[in-house]
Amino acid sequence: MTELPASKLAVFADLPALPGRRKRLVAGVSRAWYELRKSRTAFIGFWMLVVLFSACIATPWIATHDPIKQSYRERLAPPSEKHFLGTDRMGRDIYSRLLWGGRRLVTIALLAVTFGLSLGIPYGVLSGYFGGKVDTVAMRVVDGLLAFPGLLLYLLIVTLAREWKLEGIYNDLILVFALGFAFTPEVARLSRGTTLAEKQKEYVEASRAIGDGSFSIALKQILPNIISPLIVNATVRLGYVILIIAALSFLGLGTPPPTPDWGSDLSAARDYMETAPLIAAFPGIAICYTVLAFNLFGDGLRDILDPRLAER
Amino acid sequence: MLAYFIRRVFYLVPVLLVLTMVVFTFVEMLPGNIIDTLVGTEGVNDPEVRKILEKEYGLDQPVYVRYVKWLGRAVQFDFGKSLVTRRPVAVELLQGIPATMYLAIVGISLSMLIAVPLGTIAAVKRNTPIDYAAQVTSLIGISIPEFWFAILCVLFFALYLGWLPSSGFVSPFVDFWGSLKFLILPAAAIGFRQAAYTTRLTRSSMLDEMNKEYVDTARSLGLAERKVIFKYTLRNAMIPTITISGLQLANLLGGTVVLETIFAWPGIGRAIYEAIIQRDYPLIQAGVLVLGVIVVSMNLLVDMTYRLLNPRVKFA
Numbered sequence: 001m002t003e004l005p006a007s008k009l010a011v012f013a014d015l016p017a018l019p020g021r022r023k024r025l026v027a028g029v030s031r032a033w034y035e036l037r038k039s040r041t042a043f044i045g046f047w048m049l050v051v052l053f054s055a056c057i058a059t060p061w062i063a064t065h066d067p068i069k070q071s072y073r074e075r076l077a078p079p080s081e082k083h084f085l086g087t088d089r090m091g092r093d094i095y096s097r098l099l100w101g102g103r104r105l106v107t108i109a110l111l112a113v114t115f116g117l118s119l120g121i122p123y124g125v126l127s128g129y130f131g132g133k134v135d136t137v138a139m140r141v142v143d144g145l146l147a148f149p150g151l152l153l154y155l156l157i158v159t160l161a162r163e164w165k166l167e168g169i170y171n172d173l174i175l176v177f178a179l180g181f182a183f184t185p186e187v188a189r190l191s192r193g194t195t196l197a198e199k200q201k202e203y204v205e206a207s208r209a210i211g212d213g214s215f216s217i218a219l220k221q222i223l224p225n226i227i228s229p230l231i232v233n234a235t236v237r238l239g240y241v242i243l244i245i246a247a248l249s250f251l252g253l254g255t256p257p258p259t260p261d262w263g264s265d266l267s268a269a270r271d272y273m274e275t276a277p278l279i280a281a282f283p284g285i286a287i288c289y290t291v292l293a294f295n296l297f298g299d300g301l302r303d304i305l306d307p308r309l310a311e312r
Numbered sequence: 313m314l315a316y317f318i319r320r321v322f323y324l325v326p327v328l329l330v331l332t333m334v335v336f337t338f339v340e341m342l343p344g345n346i347i348d349t350l351v352g353t354e355g356v357n358d359p360e361v362r363k364i365l366e367k368e369y370g371l372d373q374p375v376y377v378r379y380v381k382w383l384g385r386a387v388q389f390d391f392g393k394s395l396v397t398r399r400p401v402a403v404e405l406l407q408g409i410p411a412t413m414y415l416a417i418v419g420i421s422l423s424m425l426i427a428v429p430l431g432t433i434a435a436v437k438r439n440t441p442i443d444y445a446a447q448v449t450s451l452i453g454i455s456i457p458e459f460w461f462a463i464l465c466v467l468f469f470a471l472y473l474g475w476l477p478s479s480g481f482v483s484p485f486v487d488f489w490g491s492l493k494f495l496i497l498p499a500a501a502i503g504f505r506q507a508a509y510t511t512r513l514t515r516s517s518m519l520d521e522m523n524k525e526y527v528d529t530a531r532s533l534g535l536a537e538r539k540v541i542f543k544y545t546l547r548n549a550m551i552p553t554i555t556i557s558g559l560q561l562a563n564l565l566g567g568t569v570v571l572e573t574i575f576a577w578p579g580i581g582r583a584i585y586e587a588i589i590q591r592d593y594p595l596i597q598a599g600v601l602v603l604g605v606i607v608v609s610m611n612l613l614v615d616m617t618y619r620l621l622n623p624r625v626k627f628a
Contacts, residue, residue, distance in 0.1 A: 144327040149607040151569065152600045156338045159588050159596065163342050243457050247570050250459045251585065266460060273467050280467075284460035292455035299451070 035304050042300020048293035056103045065093035067100040068258040076276045085282050088265065089272055092258075094279065098286050101260035106290070108172050108179075109241045113234050115180030120187025121223065121230065127188070128195030129218040139192065145185040154178050154244060158253040171255050175248075179241050190233055194226035228305040235298035239291040246287050262287050316619075320612055331604045332386065335597050336379050342593065391598035396590050401598045405580055411481060412572070412579030416564035418495060419502030420557055426507040428553060431514025432546060435522065446511060453508025462501040462574045469497060479576040498575040502568070506560050513556055517549040555618045562610030565603070 036042050055062070065083070070090040077087040085094040127138035157178040161171050198204070199222060207217050248254045249263030257264060262283040269280035366372050373381075385391070391401035434446035470478035476497055484491040521527065522545055530540045569581035576582070580599060587595035 140323070140326075143323070144330060148327070148331065149563065149604055152603055153334075155569070155584065155588065156334070156596070156600060160338065160341055163591075165343075239455065246457050247459060250457075251570060251573060253588065263457075263459075266463070270463060273463070274471055277467060280460075280463060284457065284464070287457050287460065288452070288455050291457070292452065295451060295455050 036300075039300040039303045041296045042304055045293055045295070045297030045300055048289065049297055052102070052106065052290055052293055055099060056106050059099045059103045063096040063099045065096040067092060067097045067260040069093075076272065076279070078276075079278070086276075086278060088279055089268065090258075094265075094282055097260040097265060098262070098282060101262045101265065101283070102286060102290065104172070104255075104260070105242060105245060105262060108175055108245060109238050111176045112179035112241050113183060113238050115176055116183030116187055116237070117230065117234055119180070120184040121191050122219065123184070124188035124191030124193075125195045125218050125223055125226070126215075128192035129199055129214065129222065131196075135192070139189070142185040142188050142192075146189070148182075150182045151244070153182060154248060155253070158248055162253065167256070168259075175245060175254075179244060183237055183241070186233070186237075187230065190229060191226055194229060195222055198222050198225050232298055232302045232305060235294055235301060239294035239298070242287065242291055242294070313619075317616060320615070324608060324612065327608055328605065331608070332383055332601060333379070335601045335604075336382060338600075339593050339597050340375065386598070386601065391601075392594045394587075394592055394595050396587075396592045396595075401594050404583060404595060405599055405602055408578060408580035408583040411483075411577060412565060412568060412581060414484065415495070415498055415502065415568060415572070415577060415579060416561055418499045419564060420506060420561045422499055422503030423506035423510055423560070424553070424557055426503060427510030428514055428546075428550070430507070431511040431553075432518055432541070432549075434511070434515045435518030435549075436541060438519065443515075446515070450508040450511040453505060454512075456505070458501060458505050459570050459574060461505065462498070462571055465497050465501055466574070479574070481576065481578050494575075498571050498577055501571055501575075502564065506557075506564075509560070510553060510557060514549065514553045517552045518545060521545045521549045551618065551622050554621065555614060558614030558617060559611065562607050562614060565606050565610065 036046060070092055071087070072090070074083070074087050075089060077083055079086045083093050083095065085098065088094055088097070123138065127135045157174060161174040166174060195218070204217060204221060207221050212221070245254065246263035246266075249261045250267045252264065252267065254263055255261055257268075266280055266283040266287075269276075269283070273280055371378075389402045391405075393399065394401050394404055397404065430446050430450075434443040437443050466478045469476045477494055478497075480494050482491040482494055484495075527540060527545055530544055531537070565580075568577075568579060569585050571577065572579045572582035573585050580603065584596060584599035584603070586592075587599060
């Protein structure tokens with residue numbers, strides 16, 4: 001959040017009282033909207049995300065077929081009125097599979113990133129706030145984790161999940177855990193860095209003077225002020241996480257069939273690339289669209305939240 | 313400098329230890345044990361055989377003893393035998409390393425050949441259609457899944473046009489020109505994708521540098537714009553680009569699993585992938601360890617190079 005200059009704050013000086021909670025909310029939203037419109041990338045990304053999330057939420061109502069129901073009479077059918085995007089090698093409706101697969105993929109990605117944030121932020125903020133030896137040790141650990149090649153970790157964990165014969169929700173949870181855990185060190189380092197800068201500021205000193213405890217200052221006062229770079233980072237990370245999940249299931253290490261999954265659907269479509277290239281096209285386009293939406297929005301947000309960079 | 317280097321190497325020790333522990337625990341956490349897999353493939357289920365095998369693989373000892381013993385052997389590149397081919401794991405892995413390095417180095421060089429000129433032009437011609445085109449292309453580039461891009465390349469160049477083989481590998485030492493044919497598609501798939509990142513980076517670091525005072529000084533001295541850009545600005549702007557490319561190279565050495573699988577490239581990534589599919593645990597274990605060590609030491613190397621290129625960074 002950028003702070004208002006003193007000249008603008010002066011306007012509020014003779015107001016009787018702070019506006020009510022609802023009014024502040026409305027003002028906040030309209031301000032955010034105004035800022036959003038300033039960045040074309042963020043604006044496009046925002047609408048792409050709106051479409052994506054609407055599709056994910058509305059999937060049960062807008063999907064036309066059962067995504068795993070096979071129909072051998074309609075194998076590899078071209079797009080038609082009955083099957084908007086045609087059918088795959090088992091006669092399953094591609095449009096419905098895309099919707100259900102996307103819903104799952106986006107949910108896993110969101111959970112994973114949230115998990116990473118909820119581990120990494122307290123870790124980084126507390127480490128930065130307390131400083132000293134605690135900080136040194138904590139950051140050594142983070143450096144060590146950052147040096148760890150991520151994809152290898154996923155491969156190991158996914159293999160374990162397969163050997164334990166985890167299915168359905170448990171398989172997805174393992175993925176959430178692995179991807180979230182791999183995101184944690186990055187979050188920790190970022191939130192520590194901003195906390196270091198933030199803790200020098202006067203409001204921190206003020207709350208200390210009032211007698212607030214360290215934990216309370218770190219988490220209640222500092223945290224809200226360092227959140228914006230984290231939001232940007234998390235948005236971009238969402239795109240990355242989606243690419244990783246898709247790559248893993250493309251390799252056949254994701255959720256086993258017949259669960260609709262963009263990566264494994266794409267992989268299965270390879271065998272029919274010459275006769276029915278469209279089957280391979282749709283999941284690919286869907287992944288691109290989703291990742292692009294997150295990247296655009298993240299890029300735009302960065303420009304909005306850090307005006308110094310926007311000049312570029 | 314030397315002291316810094318030694319300290320960094322020292323910091324690597326815990327990282328590598330954790331890596332070995334993770335890799336070791338991985339096999340420990342598998343359901344059943346290695347003997348089941350072995351017996352399964354050999355088709356014998358004789359308690360006598362089991363006992364002998366357990367002894368051979370040291371499974372009659374406690375975990376920590378096995379870990380230390382395993383670590384001692386791993387340091388000497390003795391990772392045991394592959395469960396599938398029954399050959400030493402180290403041999404299987406070492407065979408893959410040259411192919412992976414070949415692909416990764418060509419891919420990264422290609423990406424720099426694309427990204428540096430493109431990023432520079434985009435920065436110099438900021439806010440022109442060229443700049444927008446470069447930005448949009450690179451944003452799309454980082455959003456495309458690499459396997460999909462690779463498949464599209466295969467579809468177009470191999471199946472539709474028939475210009476290039478869709479997959480395979482020939483060693484450049486056997487037939488240099490023949491090997492290029494197989495190299496083009498995978499290297500291009502890596503190159504374009506990495507170029508998308510590097511272009512963005514080159515552009516923004518060029519813009520950073522162009523705002524600095526020494527550029528104004530050079531211009532006010534009457535130097536030609538071309539000279540200002542290429543002789544002074546680009547040189548400084550290249551520092552982050554080279555660093556990131558080095559890190560990308562490190563990651564590629566450990567992460568071309570997907571592309572190697574698509575293009576049947578006999579690298580270390582595909583070896584690990586096949587090991588996962590065939591449940592060849594010693595190979596997975598050793599493969600992840602070796603790749604981890606490569607990535608970690610490459611990162612250190614890149615960091616040291618960065619500091620050599622940029623003397624302003626203190627060896628703190």
